[in-house]
Amino acid sequence: MQDIKAALERLLGPNVGIGVTDPRDSPSGLWPEEAAALPRAIPKRRAEYAAGRRAARQAMGALGLPAAAILNANDRAPIWPAGLTGSIAHCDDCCIAAVTLTSAHRALGIDLEPAKPLDADLIPTICCQTEQDWVAGQADPGLAAMTIFCAKEAIYKAQYPLTGQVIGYDAVTVHLADGDFAITAHPTLPDMQGAVVIKGGLILAVACA
Numbered sequence: 001m002q003d004i005k006a007a008l009e010r011l012l013g014p015n016v017g018i019g020v021t022d023p024r025d026s027p028s029g030l031w032p033e034e035a036a037a038l039p040r041a042i043p044k045r046r047a048e049y050a051a052g053r054r055a056a057r058q059a060m061g062a063l064g065l066p067a068a069a070i071l072n073a074n075d076r077a078p079i080w081p082a083g084l085t086g087s088i089a090h091c092d093d094c095c096i097a098a099v100t101l102t103s104a105h106r107a108l109g110i111d112l113e114p115a116k117p118l119d120a121d122l123i124p125t126i127c128c129q130t131e132q133d134w135v136a137g138q139a140d141p142g143l144a145a146m147t148i149f150c151a152k153e154a155i156y157k158a159q160y161p162l163t164g165q166v167i168g169y170d171a172v173t174v175h176l177a178d179g180d181f182a183i184t185a186h187p188t189l190p191d192m193q194g195a196v197v198i199k200g201g202l203i204l205a206v207a208c209a
Contacts, residue, residue, distance in 0.1 A: 008096060011195045011206050015104040019058025019097040023051040023090050031069040052088040055097035059086065063099065087157050094202060109157030109207040113150040115198050117142020126169050148174050150205040151181050151196055158207035159189050
């Protein structure tokens with residue numbers, strides 16, 4: 001997990017706080033108002049939620065900011081304290097939060113996926129024709145497609161707080177090169193930039209607006 005944290009720090013720079021926790025740990029560290037939001041959650045969901053909140057408070061602390069409760073809006077998106085924005089992502093064995101001041105980034109989106117090939121039958125759903133052509137020319141097309149999927153998940157998280165739009169995979173085209181990705185997006189979406197890294201068996205993508 002420290003490899004993933006270091007990679008994210010390199011991608012985002014010093015103005016973003018990073019927290020990393022293990023969702024397999026006991027679901028400790030929830031503030032009372034956070035716990036109240038999960039009255040009927042199954043143990044796995046509660047552990048993931050708690051890991052995300054611990055990671056978020058680690059990230060806030062890394063910026064020298066006081067800890068705060070991170071509640072959910074009706075759409076389940078995190079409600080960040082005034083003046084902050086961030087993103088939380090997790091997979092089975094890693095949870096990451098990134099937090100920054102809105103004066104540095106209007107919004108952030110991060111995503112984590114296992115570094116394994118995307119099912120071939122899902123590639124046409126996730127990737128537009130331009131992306132499919134790029135994927136087909138890569139040494140591991142399935143892994144390349146999973147990387148695009150991860151990038152698009154991060155993009156979705158970055159744009160949603162600004163637009164409130166529920167977008168499909170066809171709303172953006174990702175152009176990957178040397179760890180960075182350029183984004184061709186629908187005109188109603190904000191300008192965004194992103195980066196991706198594969199480390200420790202995981203794909204990590206971040207998008208910033």
